[in-house]
Amino acid sequence: RRRAWRVIGMGASAEAGAWVTTEIATREEAVSVAEWPFPFRLSLRVSLLAGRLRSDVTLANTGDAAMPFGVGFHPYVPTPLGPRGDADACEVEIDATERWRDFIDPPATVTPVAEDEWPRRPLPLAEIAPVRRTEAGVSRNATFLRRGSDGSRGATGRLIDRANGLEAVVTCSPEFPAMVFYTPPGIATASLEPHTCIPNAFNLTGPGRPDPGLVVLAPGETWSGWYTLHAARLR
Template sequence: MRDVSLNPVRPFVTELTELTWLDDPVIAPTLVTLAAGALRVVIAPEVGGALAAYYESTPEGPLHWLRPATQAAFDERDPLRMASFPLFPYCNRIRDARFQFDGGTVDLSGNDLRFAHALHGNAWRHPWRVRARAESSVELHFEHEPDSQQPGDWPFRYRAQQRIELIGGALRITLSAQNLGDRPMPFGMGHHPYYPRTAQTRVYADVQAMWHADADVLPTHLGPHPAIEALRDGMSPDAFELDNNFANWSHEATIAWPDEHRQLTMTADAPFDHLVVFAPANDAQLCVEPVTNTTDCFNAVGMQEQVGGCVLLPGEEIAATLVWTPRRG
C-alpha cells in the first residue's frame, strides 16, 4: 500500500451524512448491506449489480470511500450514478458499436440510443440475482441469453458472477465469467468505481504509457503524456482533461485526500492489466477503473499486452480479484 504520509486528525465526513434511501420503504428491501466492524457496503442487485455505497460508520456519520448513489440513481435505475458497477463482457466503448470477430460482424448498434458507440457491455443494464449471502459477503449472478429479436443484443451466451465481501479491513470483489455457448466469445471485464472528488484529491499510480483518444474518447495511439509522471507523483484530478486508458500499470493505485488525512488503495489481479482514469474538467466525477481491456479493444490495433481482452472458448472460465483498502490517520 502506498503511504502518502497522512497525519492523525479528526476524520473528514462527506456532506452527505444520511443515506436516506436506506430507509426508503420501496428501495430498502431491494438492497443488500454487508458489515464488518465499522465498514459497510450497500449493493443494489436490481440496478445492474451495482454498489450503492462503500463507507465507514463513524459517530459523525458515514465516511464514504466511494461516491454514494443518489436518490435519482434509484428512481431511474441508473448504474452510472451508483458508487460502482460491473463491466461485462467488455469495458468502455466499441467504435460505432461494431467489430469483426471469427469471420463475421458483431453489430451492437441500437441497444442504447443515448450512446453513439456501444458502452460497457450489457450486464450493467440488467438486474442480477442474489445467491449465497452472509453478514459480510454475498454472491451475485447474471446470465445472458442472446435475444435475436433485440437490436444490438450481445450475441454470445455467458454467465457472470461477483463475489463481494468485506474482509481484512477491505472491500474485495472477485469477478468471474464463463462462456456458456458453443463458439468462442471475445471478452473483457472490469469495475467502474466513482470516488469523492475535492480540490485536494490526489491519484497515485505507476503507469508506463497512455492511450491518446479522439473526440469520441476512442483510442488513437499509445504514447507519452504529462499525466504519466503526474500520476506517479500524485496527480490532481484537475490537472488534465482525462478519459483515457493507461497501459502497464503496477496493479496498485491510491486515491488520497490529504486534507482529510485518509486514503484508499486499490489493488488488482492480472488480467486487470489496464487502468482507466476519468477526470473531466469542471466536474465532480472521478473514476479510477481497473479493467482487462482498453477502450475499443476488439477493433484496436496493437500488441496483445497493449490492447488486452481475450477470447473465451466454449465452457472456459476466467476470474480475478479487486481489493479496495481504506486507511485513516
C-alpha cells in the first residue's frame, strides 16, 4: 500500500469525463516474493463523469503459476450527506444474500439474509449494532455477499439521508459480489466497500465450506472489474 503507482495516461473530454490511469507491475517495481509471491501487472483507471466516480481495475497474471487474489476498495462518504439531520439517522442498505461472520478465524459462519431484514431492508446507523466501543465512539463492521443466479451484477450499497433528501450509491460489476460496511469510531463517515471476495478468502476455501469468492488467475490470464460511487436525490 505504500508503493507509488506510475501514471500512464490522463485526460478529459465531454464523452469520457476526466480520467487518470495508473499502473503497478511487480517486475518493473522489483517487488520481492516476500512482499507478494506472484508476479502481476495491475492497472487502475479512475474517471469522473456527470457526478459519477468510477474505478476500473485490470489485473494480469504475468507469472507461470496460478495466482489467487482478491481486490477491495474503501470509499468513504460523510454522514450526514448535507447540512440537516445527523449521522445516526442515515440508513444503510445492501443488496446481499449472505452475511459472513468469524471469517478471520475459520471456519466462517454464513447465514442467509431475508428480504425483510437488514441490510436488504434499510436500517438507521443508530440501530446497527456496533462491534467495538471506544472513548472516541463506536465502530460498526459487517460483511456480506451477493450470490445471484443470474450473475448480471455485483453488490449494491446505499447510504440514505432522508433529512437532506440524498443518497450515496455504490454499484459494482459482477466481479465484486462482496461488500463490507464499516464506520470508524469518532468520525462521522461510513464506508460501503466493494470486494471481489470475503476478506481472508485465502484461508476460507476448502471442501464442504461456503465459497468466499476467491479468484484464481491462470498464467497469462487477465481479470477486470469496476465499481461506481455517486450521489442522487431521493425520489
